[in-house]
Amino acid sequence: MKTVFQSPVEPGFVQDPYPFYDKARAYGDLVYWEDYNKIAAVSHRAVQVLLKDRRFGREVPAELQRSGPAHLAPWLNVEAHSLLEAEPPRHTRLRALVTRAFTSRAISALEPTIRDLSHNLIDNFPDTPFDLLDAFCTQVPVITICRLLGVPEEMSPDLLRWSHAMVAMYQASRTRETEDIAATAARDFTAFLSDYIEQRRTDPQDDLITRLIAAEEDGEKLSHDELVATCILLLNAGHEATVHSLGNGVKTLLQLGLDPRAHAIDGLVEEILRYDPPLHMFTRYAYQEVELFGHTFKRGDEVALLLGAANRDPSVWAEPNRFDATRPIVTNTSFGGGLHFCVGAPLARLEMRIALTALFDRCPNLRLTAQPEYSNTYHFHGLTRLMVQV
Numbered sequence: 001m002k003t004v005f006q007s008p009v010e011p012g013f014v015q016d017p018y019p020f021y022d023k024a025r026a027y028g029d030l031v032y033w034e035d036y037n038k039i040a041a042v043s044h045r046a047v048q049v050l051l052k053d054r055r056f057g058r059e060v061p062a063e064l065q066r067s068g069p070a071h072l073a074p075w076l077n078v079e080a081h082s083l084l085e086a087e088p089p090r091h092t093r094l095r096a097l098v099t100r101a102f103t104s105r106a107i108s109a110l111e112p113t114i115r116d117l118s119h120n121l122i123d124n125f126p127d128t129p130f131d132l133l134d135a136f137c138t139q140v141p142v143i144t145i146c147r148l149l150g151v152p153e154e155m156s157p158d159l160l161r162w163s164h165a166m167v168a169m170y171q172a173s174r175t176r177e178t179e180d181i182a183a184t185a186a187r188d189f190t191a192f193l194s195d196y197i198e199q200r201r202t203d204p205q206d207d208l209i210t211r212l213i214a215a216e217e218d219g220e221k222l223s224h225d226e227l228v229a230t231c232i233l234l235l236n237a238g239h240e241a242t243v244h245s246l247g248n249g250v251k252t253l254l255q256l257g258l259d260p261r262a263h264a265i266d267g268l269v270e271e272i273l274r275y276d277p278p279l280h281m282f283t284r285y286a287y288q289e290v291e292l293f294g295h296t297f298k299r300g301d302e303v304a305l306l307l308g309a310a311n312r313d314p315s316v317w318a319e320p321n322r323f324d325a326t327r328p329i330v331t332n333t334s335f336g337g338g339l340h341f342c343v344g345a346p347l348a349r350l351e352m353r354i355a356l357t358a359l360f361d362r363c364p365n366l367r368l369t370a371q372p373e374y375s376n377t378y379h380f381h382g383l384t385r386l387m388v389q390v
C-alpha cells in the first residue's frame, strides 16, 4: 500500500484538500496516511464498503478502551453515552428513540416553520456588507434544532459556544487548551440540560425532549446520562454540519456566478453536498481480521474514511472536480452510510432546500465582498466567515 504525506493543518491543504485526495486515490482504494498514522479509504467504493461492513464499527474495542485523563472527564462522559459512539445493541436502542422524530412525515411538517424563519432572517439583512454565515447559515439550523428538540431558542448563543468547544476535540489542531475548553463546555452543557430536563418533567409538550424524558422515566430505555448525551448530540450534530453545508454551497454558487434558480433544487442541494461537504473524515475500528482491497486489517486497527475524497471519485462522477447541478443524482457519502447513517439527513436536506431557495429568491444580486477562507479545523471543512452584500 502506498504511503502518503500531508499535514492536515497545512494552509494550502485546509483551503483545498481535493488535489491531495485525487493524488491519494490514484494510488488505489486504500493508502497509508503517514501524518495520521492510519490507513485511509479514499475511493468511493472503499468508503461505502467500510461504512456498511458490520465487522467494523465506531465503538472502541474493549481491549483498547482507556479511562482517559481526569481533566477531560465531563467531555468523556458525554461521549461514553452518545449513540454516535455506540454499536448494537446499545446503538439500536438509542437510535430507535430518536428516529421517530426524523421520519420524512415529521420532517416535512417543519417546512412552514423553516420557511418563515428563513424569510424573517432575510428581512433583517443590512444594506451594507455582512457575514452571511453568522446572520443566516448558522441561524436556520440552530433555531430549527432548538424547536424540534424543545429547547428555548434564546439559548442558541450558549449552545453554539458549547458545541464549537466540544467538536473542536476532533480537529487536527487540538491542543491541551482545546481539551480544557471542551471539558468546561461539556460540564456547563450537561448542567444546563439536567436543570432544563427537571423543569420539563412536569411540562410535557409536542417535542422530542418530552418523548426522551418519557423514555427515561420508563426506566429501561434510556438512562439519565444517555438522555443528556442524546440531547447534546442532537443539538451539536443538528447544526454544525448544516451551517457549513449552506456556507460552502453559497460560496461555490457565488464564486462560479451560478444562478441557483436555474436548477432543480434537489439536484442543486445534492451537488453542494457532494462537491464540498462539511465533514471530511470518520474513523472505524476493525472488530476481527478482515481482508479488503488487498489489505488484511487486524482486530483493533483503525481506518479513516475520507468522505470528501470519495465524493470526487471519477469512477462514479464524470469530471468530479466540476460543480454541475444538472448531474444525475448518485448517492454521495456526505451523510455516511450503514448503521450510523446520519439521522438528520432529511432535515438537513429540507433546511438547505428551503434556505437556499428563500435566499436567492429574495436576494438575486447577492455577491461576495471578501474572499472566503476555510477554518483550520480539519476534518471539519467550513468557512471562517462569508462576507456578502445584498
Ligand code: HEM
Binding pocket: 058, 083, 084, 085, 095, 145, 233, 234, 237, 238, 239, 241, 242, 245, 277, 278, 279, 282, 283, 333, 334, 335, 336, 337, 339, 340, 341, 342, 343, 344, 345, 347, 348, 349
Ligand atoms: C448537511 C448536514 C449534515 C451532514 C453532512 C451530516 C453528516 C453526518 C455523518 C457523515 C454522520 C455519520 C458519521 C459516521 O458514520 O461515523 C452523521 C451522523 C449523525 N448525524 Fe448528521 N449530518 C448533518 C446534519 C445533521 C442534522 C441536522 C442532525 C440532527 C438533527 C444530525 C444528527 C446526526 C446524528 C444523531 C448522527 C449519529 C447517527 C448514529 O450514530 O447512528 N446530522 N451525520
